[in-house]
Amino acid sequence: MKLTTIIPVHEMDDNLSGLLTKALESVVGQDKYNVKELLTILIPVAPSAVEALNVVLSKFSDNLNIKVILNNGNTSFQGQINFASEKVETEYFTILEFDDEVSETYYFNVVKYANYYGNVDIFLPIIIESNEKNQALKLTNETSWSRSFVGENGEVGYLNAESLNQYTDFKICGSIIKTNEFINGGMLKTNIELTFQYEFLLRMIINGSNVYIIPKIGCKHLVTREGSLFDVYSKTFTLKQRKFWFNTAKKEANFTSDREIDTSELLSIAE
Amino acid sequence: MLEKSEKNASEIENKEISSDKINKIKLAIAKLKNKNSKFLFFVTNPTNPSASIYEIYFHANVVKNMGYEVIILTDQDDYVIPYWIDEDLTKIEHKSMSKAKLNLGSEDVLIIPEIFTNVMEQTKNLPCIRIGLLQSIDYMMNSLVPSVDWSSFGIEKIITTSATLKNIVEEFFGKDKFEVKTYNIGLPEYFYNDESPKRPVITVVGRNPNEISKLIKLFYTKYPQYGWITFDSMITESKPPKSLTRKQYAERLRKNFAAVWVDRIASFGTLPIEAMASGCIPIGLVPDIIPEYLLEEDKDGENIYAENSGVWTNNYYSLPSLIGDTITKYLDDSIEDEVFDKMKKISDKYNQKDSSVELSLIYQGFIDERTIALENAVEGLIKQDAEVEVK
Numbered sequence: 082m083k084l085t086t087i088i089p090v091h092e093m094d095d096n097l098s099g100l101l102t103k104a105l106e107s108v109v110g111q112d113k114y115n116v117k118e119l120l121t122i123l124i125p126v127a128p129s130a131v132e133a134l135n136v137v138l139s140k141f142s143d144n145l146n147i148k149v150i151l152n153n154g155n156t157s158f159q160g161q162i163n164f165a166s167e168k169v170e171t172e173y174f175t176i177l178e179f180d181d182e183v184s185e186t187y188y189f190n191v192v193k194y195a196n197y198y199g200n201v202d203i204f205l206p207i208i209i210e211s212n213e214k215n216q217a218l219k220l221t222n223e224t225s226w227s228r229s230f231v232g233e234n235g236e237v238g239y240l241n242a243e244s245l246n247q248y249t250d251f252k253i254c255g256s257i258i259k260t261n262e263f264i265n266g267g268m269l270k271t272n273i274e275l276t277f278q279y280e281f282l283l284r285m286i287i288n289g290s291n292v293y294i295i296p297k298i299g300c301k302h303l304v305t306r307e308g309s310l311f312d313v314y315s316k317t318f319t320l321k322q323r324k325f326w327f328n329t330a331k332k333e334a335n336f337t338s339d340r341e342i343d344t345s346e347l348l349s350i351a352e
Numbered sequence: 353m354l355e356k357s358e359k360n361a362s363e364i365e366n367k368e369i370s371s372d373k374i375n376k377i378k379l380a381i382a383k384l385k386n387k388n389s390k391f392l393f394f395v396t397n398p399t400n401p402s403a404s405i406y407e408i409y410f411h412a413n414v415v416k417n418m419g420y421e422v423i424i425l426t427d428q429d430d431y432v433i434p435y436w437i438d439e440d441l442t443k444i445e446h447k448s449m450s451k452a453k454l455n456l457g458s459e460d461v462l463i464i465p466e467i468f469t470n471v472m473e474q475t476k477n478l479p480c481i482r483i484g485l486l487q488s489i490d491y492m493m494n495s496l497v498p499s500v501d502w503s504s505f506g507i508e509k510i511i512t513t514s515a516t517l518k519n520i521v522e523e524f525f526g527k528d529k530f531e532v533k534t535y536n537i538g539l540p541e542y543f544y545n546d547e548s549p550k551r552p553v554i555t556v557v558g559r560n561p562n563e564i565s566k567l568i569k570l571f572y573t574k575y576p577q578y579g580w581i582t583f584d585s586m587i588t589e590s591k592p593p594k595s596l597t598r599k600q601y602a603e604r605l606r607k608n609f610a611a612v613w614v615d616r617i618a619s620f621g622t623l624p625i626e627a628m629a630s631g632c633i634p635i636g637l638v639p640d641i642i643p644e645y646l647l648e649e650d651k652d653g654e655n656i657y658a659e660n661s662g663v664w665t666n667n668y669y670s671l672p673s674l675i676g677d678t679i680t681k682y683l684d685d686s687i688e689d690e691v692f693d694k695m696k697k698i699s700d701k702y703n704q705k706d707s708s709v710e711l712s713l714i715y716q717g718f719i720d721e722r723t724i725a726l727e728n729a730v731e732g733l734i735k736q737d738a739e740v741e742v743k
Contacts, residue, residue: 184684184685185685186685189685190685193549194549197547197548197549207683219577220577223580224580226551226552226553226580226581226582227579227580227582228582230580237551237553237582238551295549296549296551296552296682296683297682297683297684297685298683298684298685
């Protein structure tokens with residue numbers, strides 16, 4: 082099965098180059114999947130980062146089929162994924178953050194599960210969240226395999242709206258998404274901060290998409306990188322601000338379009 | 353004169369008796385040769401699904417397919433045919449022991465499982481072939497009083513499920529006391545593996561519920577990060593839950609990635625074989641009797657544990673760690689293909705096709721043996737009569 086992986090790049094420096102190199106090395110080191118012939122890597126990049134990016138990519142030109150696409154528009158994480166998704170030519174695309182690494186059997190499992198669960202629109206792998214010392218901190222996305230989490234009427238392995246209403250910590254890094262479903266479902270919303278992943282999953286489920294957790298460690302996600310989006314969120318967002326964004330996500334999940342968010346409440350919280 | 357006449361009368365009477373006996377035996381021989389023997393299998397009402405009850409039904413069907421009349425004799429009047437056994441296998445006449453009027457000849461066969469020592473005792477004067485069916489040494493010993501074995505009830509023939517059980521019988525009861533036949537049990541074809549991805553769910557089966565409960569608690573305590581892993585006690589999701597049919601059981605095993613098995617007193621252990629056939633990794637406490645499928649010969653002919661046959665330990669308290677390690681390997685996809693290949697190789701040996709052939713040969717062997725014995729008896733009686741006439 083041919084696949085596309087989107088790696089959004091907004092900025093690039095020596096530290097980030099090192100992380101991206103590791104991410105690409107993890108792709109090269111796949112077991113039971115021919116990445117050279119079957120995989121296209123799409124890297125939407127902000128103009129300011131192109132030069133540094135090309136230096137990194139030059140090391141992989143023999144092993145990977147990489148296409149760099151310049152994004153002059155919104156280069157936030159969401160904006161980059163949305164921009165690249167419209168260039169995807171395969172049925173599914175996967176998301177890999179440049180500071181993450183995929184497991185050796187990641188693509189093998191993508192194919193295996195996509196072939197078996199044709200009814201599924203979004204697959205999330207189990208993620209190991211780690212710090213910069215490469216220490217595992219926790220697992221993420223695994224709870225959908227717990228009967229007590231899914232509830233009596235749910236099916237283990239599948240994410241459902243009822244459980245998402247109670248638990249929000251699901252991440253889309255390493256996710257495998259049906260391209261058409263993603264585009265028609267409204268993509269990622271750039272107007273939502275902090276909770277855009279949560280909003281996306283909730284919206285897709287409300288709209289009838291099936292979200293299934295592949296019960297395999299699919300990728301290692303670096304959560305403590307200095308300066309990362311979520312590092313900024315965790316350091317700067319107060320509890321009230323977080324609550325605002327979760328409430329916003331729950332409300333906006335009922336709308337496909339990326340609506341303007343009334344953030345006046347946030348200003349009063351800040352005051 | 354009177355004495356001579358009395359002697360003649362007695363000789364005539366003896367000759368008539370002998371002739372009657374010969375005719376009866378000849379009739380029995382004819383029945384044996386024409387497959388008119390009756391096979392009666394005793395079963396007890398099982399509280400839970402049990403591989404041993406399934407096996408009795410399997411034997412009964414093998415014999416039925418050989419062309420013999422088969423009756424299942426139940427120990428209770430209100431015996432309910434087990435729903436969890438395949439319907440095809442239970443389409444056999446059932447009779448309650450208390451109501452069945454047994455009119456058995458030398459050509460008929462009684463198959464008496466180990467728990468029915470009372471039946472062995474009660475039937476010891478019957479002329480039929482009586483076979484002890486040994487699947488569990490524990491059940492056998494539980495139903496025997498000290499210093500007594502099946503030979504006290506006139507049992508001479510035993511069918512058992514493993515060479516290990518045969519060795520135990522010979523070691524403890526005497527080497528030439530019984531004619532012991534062994535065969536490999538056969539798994540139904542619906543125990544198979546397929547390409548479908550396995551779930552992070554662990555089948556858990558054990559004889560002692562307290563041991564299972566303790567094991568699960570110990571596991572969750574040691575591995576809080578795996579608190580989302582489900583242990584499947586293999587019952588329906590209905591309310592109230594019911595035992596799964598054997599087909600449902602096979603389907604569930606095929607979905608789950610591992611099966612924990614704790615049964616210290618198992619004499620064979622069907623679950624690990626079923627799990628292996630289903631591509632579900634057995635994680636087990638090695639029972640007191642090491643299952644023969646866990647052993648293989650090294651280059652010197654010594655028995656050693658078979659590599660890659662699952663995850664096995666002799667220490668109950670190491671099971672939680674082994675479960676945790678196996679989950680980690682499952683999540684990392686680092687379980688080697690050799691494990692699945694070996695599991696398939698081991699379980700392939702236990703198929704119903706081969707098992708049927710083995711059992712058919714065993715039962716036919718008993719029938720042939722009885723036929724020859726009766727033919728010899730007839731020959732002996734005829735010879736005896738001839739000698740009397742010459743005198």
